Amino acid sequence: MNPAELKPRDFKSNQEVKWCPGCGDYAILNATQQTLAEIGIPRHQTVIVSGIGCSSRFPYYLDTYGFHSIHGRALAVATGVKTSNPDLSVWVATGDGDAMSIGGNHLIHTLRRNVDLNILMFNNEIYGLTKGQYSPTSPQGLKTKTSPFGSLDHPFHPIELALGAGATFVARTMDSQPKHMKKIMLAAAAHKGTSFVEIWQNCLIFNDGAFKNWTTKDMRDEHTIDLQPGQPMIYGTNGDKGMLMDCHGSQVVAPDKASIWDPSTPTPMPGFLMANLDRETDRPRAIGIFHDVEQETYDQAVNTQVQNVIDEKGEGSLKDLIYTPDTWTID
Amino acid sequence: MTTDVITQEDVVIRFAGDSGDGMQITGSQFTETTAIVGNDLATFPDFPAEIRAPAGTRAGVSGFQIRFSSGDIFTPGDTPDVLVAMNPAALVVNYKDLKPGGIVIVNTDAFTEKDLAKAKMESSLLEDGTLSAFRVIKIDINTRVLQALEGSPLNKKDVLRCKNFYTLGLMYWLFSRPVEPTLEWLSAKFASKPDLIEANQMALRAGYNAGDIHEIFQGRFTVAPMADLPTGTYRNIMGNEALALGLATGADLADLKLFLGSYPITPATDILQYLAAMKSHGVVTAQMEDEIAGICTAIGASFTGKLGVTTTSGPGVALKSEAMGLAVMTELPLVIVNVQRAGPSTGMPTKVEQADLNQALYGRNSEAPIPVIACAAPSDAYDCAVEACRIAVEYMTPVMLLSDNYIANGAEPWRLPVVEELKPFKVSRHKDGETFHPYGRDERLVRPWATPGMPGLEHRIGGLEKEDLTGNVSYDPENHQKMVEQRLDKVMGIRKTIPTPQPTGAESGGVLVLGWGSTYGAIHTATARPEKPGQTVAHLHLRHIYPLPAGLEEIFARYDRILVPELNMGQLAKYLTSEYPQFRFETLNKVMGKPFKAAEIRIRVTKMLEEQS
Ligand SMILES: Cc1ncc(C[n+]2csc(CCOP(=O)(O)OP(=O)(O)O)c2C)c(N)n1
Ligand code: SF4
Numbered sequence: 011m012n013p014a015e016l017k018p019r020d021f022k023s024n025q026e027v028k029w030c031p032g033c034g035d036y037a038i039l040n041a042t043q044q045t046l047a048e049i050g051i052p053r054h055q056t057v058i059v060s061g062i063g064c065s066s067r068f069p070y071y072l073d074t075y076g077f078h079s080i081h082g083r084a085l086a087v088a089t090g091v092k093t094s095n096p097d098l099s100v101w102v103a104t105g106d107g108d109a110m111s112i113g114g115n116h117l118i119h120t121l122r123r124n125v126d127l128n129i130l131m132f133n134n135e136i137y138g139l140t141k142g143q144y145s146p147t148s149p150q151g152l153k154t155k156t157s158p159f160g161s162l163d164h165p166f167h168p169i170e171l172a173l174g175a176g177a178t179f180v181a182r183t184m185d186s187q188p189k190h191m192k193k194i195m196l197a198a199a200a201h202k203g204t205s206f207v208e209i210w211q212n213c214l215i216f217n218d219g220a221f222k223n224w225t226t227k228d229m230r231d232e233h234t235i236d237l238q239p240g241q242p243m244i245y246g247t248n249g250d251k252g253m254l255m256d257c258h259g260s261q262v263v264a265p266d267k268a269s270i271w272d273p274s275t276p277t278p279m280p281g282f283l284m285a286n287l288d289r290e291t292d293r294p295r296a297i298g299i300f301h302d303v304e305q306e307t308y309d310q311a312v313n314t315q316v317q318n319v320i321d322e323k324g325e326g327s328l329k330d331l332i333y334t335p336d337t338w339t340i341d
Numbered sequence: 342m343t344t345d346v347i348t349q350e351d352v353v354i355r356f357a358g359d360s361g362d363g364m365q366i367t368g369s370q371f372t373e374t375t376a377i378v379g380n381d382l383a384t385f386p387d388f389p390a391e392i393r394a395p396a397g398t399r400a401g402v403s404g405f406q407i408r409f410s411s412g413d414i415f416t417p418g419d420t421p422d423v424l425v426a427m428n429p430a431a432l433v434v435n436y437k438d439l440k441p442g443g444i445v446i447v448n449t450d451a452f453t454e455k456d457l458a459k460a461k462m463e464s465s466l467l468e469d470g471t472l473s474a475f476r477v478i479k480i481d482i483n484t485r486v487l488q489a490l491e492g493s494p495l496n497k498k499d500v501l502r503c504k505n506f507y508t509l510g511l512m513y514w515l516f517s518r519p520v521e522p523t524l525e526w527l528s529a530k531f532a533s534k535p536d537l538i539e540a541n542q543m544a545l546r547a548g549y550n551a552g553d554i555h556e557i558f559q560g561r562f563t564v565a566p567m568a569d570l571p572t573g574t575y576r577n578i579m580g581n582e583a584l585a586l587g588l589a590t591g592a593d594l595a596d597l598k599l600f601l602g603s604y605p606i607t608p609a610t611d612i613l614q615y616l617a618a619m620k621s622h623g624v625v626t627a628q629m630e631d632e633i634a635g636i637c638t639a640i641g642a643s644f645t646g647k648l649g650v651t652t653t654s655g656p657g658v659a660l661k662s663e664a665m666g667l668a669v670m671t672e673l674p675l676v677i678v679n680v681q682r683a684g685p686s687t688g689m690p691t692k693v694e695q696a697d698l699n700q701a702l703y704g705r706n707s708e709a710p711i712p713v714i715a716c717a718a719p720s721d722a723y724d725c726a727v728e729a730c731r732i733a734v735e736y737m738t739p740v741m742l743l744s745d746n747y748i749a750n751g752a753e754p755w756r757l758p759v760v761e762e763l764k765p766f767k768v769s770r771h772k773d774g775e776t777f778h779p780y781g782r783d784e785r786l787v788r789p790w791a792t793p794g795m796p797g798l799e800h801r802i803g804g805l806e807k808e809d810l811t812g813n814v815s816y817d818p819e820n821h822q823k824m825v826e827q828r829l830d831k832v833m834g835i836r837k838t839i840p841t842p843q844p845t846g847a848e849s850g851g852v853l854v855l856g857w858g859s860t861y862g863a864i865h866t867a868t869a870r871p872e873k874p875g876q877t878v879a880h881l882h883l884r885h886i887y888p889l890p891a892g893l894e895e896i897f898a899r900y901d902r903i904l905v906p907e908l909n910m911g912q913l914a915k916y917l918t919s920e921y922p923q924f925r926f927e928t929l930n931k932v933m934g935k936p937f938k939a940a941e942i943r944i945r946v947t948k949m950l951e952e953q954s
């Protein structure tokens with residue numbers, strides 16, 4: 011099929027979209043439809059898998075193959091899909107609760123296996139669908155319906171978690187920057203292996219403004235640094251600040267002293283350093299591509315192994331399987 | 342020197358020793374050879390619960406029972422004729438099961454003070470008269486093995502490890518079996534370690550020759566090959582292997598590739614292991630991070646057009662139950678195998694029980710009907726696995742296949758199917774040219790299977806209630822009622838494709854013994870040879886448990902009383918009572934982690950018959 015023929019609207023399903031008006035999910039949906047159109051993989055070769063949550067409604071709104079599974083299990087279902095048919099382009103829409111609490115086990119294991127999936131994790135630091143309980147990414151002290159006196163849990167830092175689990179592609183973007191979202195989604199799609207993309211998503215009903223210090227127009231340039239492969243690490247409203255990385259860590263410097271960002275080092279340490287910025291209040295938070303390395307994918311490895319055995323032993327027949335050498339006959 | 346050879350029809354031997362003594366290998370080698378000789382046979386391995394229980398203790402005793410016969414047999418036997426006890430713990434744990442007058446063979450070199458203490462025995466059973474009802478044959482096996490292997494390059498410890506093959510040789514002599522199959526097996530097994538081949542082969546031969554030379558026994562026995570076995574090709578098979586082969590066959594008959602998503606758990610792990618070795622047949626196995634991932638990958642695989650399978654035991658089914666509901670909602674083919682083990686929670690993983698029937702029938706939220714079928718014996722596991730695959734692909738449904746520990750690890754001769762005669766399944770695929778409705782249904786209420794990659798059939802499925810036809814999300818009250826009913830009716834419709842099982846034994850009157858699963862052998866033995874001649878007893882066995890086959894009422898009505906023996910507290914009986922309230926299902930329940938003895942069933946049947954008259 012000629013990719014030029016595909017338009018974002020080709021990916022719109024006939025289902026009415028049912029998120030709260032103003033929810034960040036709308037922007038993510040738009041960016042995804044644009045990305046899919048631009049990639050140009052035919053609709054029937056694309057599968058969207060999700061778990062349960064507001065974010066997991068995603069497959070219904072895309073006119074591709076889709077599987078809205080059960081809470082936390084999207085990655086396991088998607089692993090079965092991709093391993094069974096590596097020709098498919100498989101995307102996973104999941105939430106911070108879906109991916110990091112109930113589905114945390116599947117997340118780390120999918121990342122270490124490097125299944126060729128594109129994971130979009132909508133992080134709103136809250137359980138949206140169940141109407142506002144604290145999530146594993148909620149900051150300590152957050153007052154929610156189940157933490158009226160402030161949550162006591164220490165949160166996960168999704169980027170660190172993914173890097174720690176051996177992810178081969180880790181990136182972050184935000185609902186309020188459609189262009190950046192699309193750029194990151196395209197990079198995720200281009201990456202062979204598990205692409206983990208954290209998307210800061212505003213839940214205006216239950217956790218409004220959770221990311222406002224980094225996502226609103228007047229804040230984001232000053233408070234975020236976009237990690238762009240091969241580019242100097244410059245940020246600030248006027249591009250007046252640089253980030254220098256050395257063996258001691260990272261420090262803010264003049265733009266001309268800034269390091270060139272390289273997410274493709276075999277070690278994820280540079281990515282960790284940039285993820286660690288989240289823990290400091292007086293420094294920007296990083297978005298963009300934290301880590302991007304190549305490694306054999308699980309789905310390929312599984313199918314290659316099957317093929318190798320067939321090449322070596324010949325294709326087995328049912329008869330060989332059942333009629334082993336240790337049989338005897340009674341006539 | 343010649344020794345008398347006495348022909349026996351039916352013999353039960355139990356090999357028992359410390360888990361380090363190699364009793365499972367001894368037993369399975371005896372089994373392989375006995376299969377080649379042409380006897381019918383049944384085996385029952387009994388592993389210790391711990392992989393490495395302290396040596397010499399009662400907890401560390403590992404047993405392997407084999408019964409072989411020149412006639413048809415269905416169980417590994419109630420009471421052994423021969424007990425081989427490699428140490429005091431093995432003796433004390435097992436001697437009470439022995440037939441009066443039976444033979445006990447003991448390794449006297451393992452009866453030192455220290456050995457007795459490990460087995461917590463105050464005095465030696467060999468000396469205190471406990472064994473007076475048996476013929477005790479004392480052999481200094483360690484000493485003899487050391488003598489036989491003098492000059493071996495192996496160190497003393499490794500030489501002594503060969504004592505199980507010495508014992509095996511002795512048993513081959515005693516029961517007139519050839520040593521060659523085991524000699525060959527040793528050559529293949531230790532191909533890279535010639536010293537081990539030689540040592541074990543020498544030990545085997547020495548044991549065999551000892552029977553001739555040393556006049557240990559007063560006579561030797563033979564069990565003639567089975568005369569009236571149906572013609573065909575046979576092989577000896579264990580339940581888990583048969584089940585794995587059945588799954589592979591089922592996928593083949595559906596012309597689908599098999600995908601297994603699984604997580605290791607006793608006693609189901611072997612199935613994953615067998616299938617993992619079938620790569621040249623295009624089988625894909627994924628050992629996942631947990632049972633939930635196991636079933637969910639299988640569901641994902643089925644969505645893309647493979648035959649998804651997941652294998653586990655009861656605790657794993659508990660974890661999978663939410664995803665089983667997802668498979669019900671998405672109406673995808675899926676086979677879920679539960680090789681049952683004993684007890685709630687972790688229970689007794691290496692022991693047998695059939696107490697997961699309620700879980701199979703009811704263990705899901707809301708109305709989530711899943712067909713349930715159960716294997717009766719190791720070779721039947723093959724047929725049942727094929728049948729589970731058939732139902733899954735023909736009806737687009739998850740299917741629960743029940744086996745258990747006793748079937749999984751038991752062995753028997755299996756008459757191989759003639760591959761060319763197996764009938765392919767009709768997979769419920771979307772047909773080109775027809776309008777595609779993801780939740781449209783054919784006359785059997787089966788929805789069409791369309792898989793990613795097919796142009797123009799893009800659709801979304803999931804766990805939320807589906808609108809009839811379109812498959813869109815729906816909260817409509819009438820629609821929900823309709824969908825719940827359709828899912829149920831579809832599964833109940835499977836009944837049309839399953840035969841009514843026929844009872845064996847008496848046509849009517851007396852007692853009908855009704856069973857399911859691995860109690861088959863014990864019930865069959867008990868009813869085929871009732872305690873007293875002339876007793877009117879019949880046996881009916883259920884393979885399909887949900888839906889039940891049609892026509893059972895007519896069968897039940899022919900008998901005065903119905904007895905349901907189960908290795909649980911009466912789960913089938915309760916279920917049947919709810920389905921057929923007009924009949925009374927009497928129970929015989931055993932939950933000791935052990936299979937029924939035929940005698941236990943016979944005694945109960947006799948009592949019921951006496952009460953009648
Ligand atoms: C087994 C199970 N447990 C709990 C729920 C209830 N539940 C549904 S979504 C959800 C949390 C969703 O949070 P998140 O993944 O962050 O998604 P969001 O709605 O915020 O996009 C919970 C607890 C469920 N559906 N299934
Ligand atoms: S509850 Fe929050 S996350 Fe869910 S749709 Fe509404 S705004 Fe979006």
Ligand SMILES: [Mg+2]
Binds near residue numbers: 132133135136
């Ligand atoms: Mg959330």
